[in-house]
Amino acid sequence: MITNTDPNDIQLQNTELDEMAAKLSATGDYKVLRRLVPRQVTPTPAGYDGKIGIIIDVETTGTDLTRDEIIEVAAVKFRYSNDDEITGISEIFQSFNEPSAPIPTEITDLTGITDAMVAGHKIDAVALEKFVSNANVVIAHNAEFDRRFAERSWTVFEQKHWGCSMSEIKWKKYGFGGTKLAYLLADAGFFHGAHRAMGDCMAVLELLARPLPDTPTTAFAMLVDSARRKTFRVWAQSSPYDLKDALKHRGYRWSDGSDGRLRSWYIDVDEDKREAELDYLRREIYQRDVDILCRELTARERFSSRA
Numbered sequence: 001m002i003t004n005t006d007p008n009d010i011q012l013q014n015t016e017l018d019e020m021a022a023k024l025s026a027t028g029d030y031k032v033l034r035r036l037v038p039r040q041v042t043p044t045p046a047g048y049d050g051k052i053g054i055i056i057d058v059e060t061t062g063t064d065l066t067r068d069e070i071i072e073v074a075a076v077k078f079r080y081s082n083d084d085e086i087t088g089i090s091e092i093f094q095s096f097n098e099p100s101a102p103i104p105t106e107i108t109d110l111t112g113i114t115d116a117m118v119a120g121h122k123i124d125a126v127a128l129e130k131f132v133s134n135a136n137v138v139i140a141h142n143a144e145f146d147r148r149f150a151e152r153s154w155t156v157f158e159q160k161h162w163g164c165s166m167s168e169i170k171w172k173k174y175g176f177g178g179t180k181l182a183y184l185l186a187d188a189g190f191f192h193g194a195h196r197a198m199g200d201c202m203a204v205l206e207l208l209a210r211p212l213p214d215t216p217t218t219a220f221a222m223l224v225d226s227a228r229r230k231t232f233r234v235w236a237q238s239s240p241y242d243l244k245d246a247l248k249h250r251g252y253r254w255s256d257g258s259d260g261r262l263r264s265w266y267i268d269v270d271e272d273k274r275e276a277e278l279d280y281l282r283r284e285i286y287q288r289d290v291d292i293l294c295r296e297l298t299a300r301e302r303f304s305s306r307a
Contacts, residue, residue, distance in 0.1 A: 036190040038202035039209075042088045044079065050087070051080050053220075054135040055165075055204050057197040058149050059111050061099050065148050065259055065305065069099040071118050072111070073150075074197030075131060076205055084221040086209040093131045094198050096121035111195050129156040137224065139163045141181050141204050143303040148259070151304060158306075161299035163227040165204050169219050174212045227299040232274045233307065235293040236265040239285050246284070259305045268297065 024030040056075045062068035075093040080086050096118040103115055132138065133156060140146035143164035151157040166179045176187045181200060184207055185191060192203050208220035236247055247265045248254075257263030269277045278292055301307045 031189075033186060033189060033191045036185065036192040036203055036206060038199075039089055039205065041090065041092060044088075044090045048079065050082065051136045052090070052134050053078050053080055053086075053137045053139060054132060055139045055201045055208075056146055056150060057140060057200045057204075058146050059107075059113060059195075059197050060149055061101070061103055061107055063145070065152065070097050070123070070149055070153060071099055071103060071107075071113055072096050072197045073123055073128065074201050075128075076198075076201045077131065077135070078205060080220065084224050085218065086205070086220055089205070091131065092198065092201075093128060095123045095128070097123045113196075123153075125154055129154055132156050132160070135160060137161045137163055137227065137299070139165055139204065139208070139223065141165045141200065143167075147303040148305045158304070159300065161227065162303050163223050163299060164303060165208060165219070165223060168223050168226040169212075170222070174215070227302075230271045231268045231297045231302065232271060232277075233266055233268050233295045233297055234274070234277050234281070235262055235295075236267075236281055236285060237262065237293060239265055239281075243285055250280070261305065261307075262293075268302075 021032040021034070025032050054075050054077050056073070058070050059072040060068050060070050073093070073095055076089060077091040077093075078086055079088045079090055096113070098118045098121050103113060103118070108114055132154075138147075138157065138160045139162070141164070143162050143166075147157065147162050166181075171179050171184060177183050181203055182191075185203055188207060188210065190203070190206070192199050208223065209218060211218050212222065236252060239247060244265065247267075250267070252265040252267045254265055255261045255263060267277065274294065278294065281292055282289060295307070297307055
C-alpha cells in the first residue's frame with residue numbers, strides 16, 4: 001500500500017488503478033465510474049475572435065419564482081469555434097447570497113449549503129453582468145428553471161440566447177438512461193460530488209464537450225443546432241377538463257398562471273410540426289374550427305417566464 005506522497009509513487013498508483021479499471025470493464029460484467037476532474041481555466045489567446053458560451057447553475061431556497069431566492073450562482077465561461085467545438089475555459093464565477101429567511105432544511109440536505117456558508121454574502125450584480133455580457137449563448141441543465149431565476153435578478157440574461165442541456169439534446173436516442181445530470185454522468189463513465197452549482201456546471205461542460213456515442217457529433221453541437229431552430233408554443237386554452245389526460249399524454253404541460261403566463265395547457269413543437277398540432281387540437285380536443293394561440297419562440301425567448 002502506498003502511503004507517502006512522492007509524485008512518482010502517485011503516478012504509479014494511478015497507473016495500477018487504471019489497469020485494474022480497464023480489466024474490470026473488459027469483462028463486460030462491471031462498469032467503472034471515474035471521478036470527474038474539472039477542466040482547467042486557460043488564458044484566452046491573444047486576438048481571439050471566436051465565440052463565447054456560458055454554463056450557469058443557480059441554487060435556490062425553493063422552486064417558487066415569486067417567493068424563493070437564489071443562494072448560490074456559478075458560471076463557467078468557455079470558448080467555442082465556428083463549427084461548435086468547445087476549445088477551452090476562459091473564466092469562472094461563483095458567489096453565495098444570503099437570503100432574507102433561513103435556508104429550508106430540505107435545501108441544505110440537497111445542496112449542502114448552510115446558513116453559515118451564505119451569511120454576509122451578496123452576489124455582485126455588476127461583476128456577474130460583466131461576466132455574462134459577451135456571451136453568445138447561455139446554457140443551463142434545466143434552463144426553464146435557471147433562466148427564470150437569473151433574469152428576475154439580472155436583466156442581462158433577458159436578452160441572451162439560451163440553450164438547455166437537459167431538453168435540447170436527444171440523450172435517450174444515444175443510449176443514455178435519463179436526462180438528470182447524475183444519470184448522464186454515470187452513463188458517460190463519471191461521477192461527481194455533491195449537488196453544488198460549480199460542480200454541476202463543470203459536469204455539464206464535460207458532457208457537452210464529448211462526442212455522442214457512435215457519432216462524431218458532440219452534445220454541444222447538437223444543443224446549439226437545436227437552439228438555433230424556431231419552435232412554436234401552442235396553447236390549448238379553455239380545453240375541456242375531461243380531456244386533460246389526453247393532452248398530458250401527448251406531451252402538453254400545465255401552466256397555473258402564477259408566473260404571469262396563461263393558465264392553460266401548452267406544448268412546444270418544431271416548426272414543421274406546428275400545423276399538425278393545430279389540426280390535432282381542432283379535431284380531437286375542440287372538435288370544431290377555432291382560433292388557437294400559437295407563438296413563435298427563438299433561443300432569445302425560449303425558457304423565459306415571459307414566453
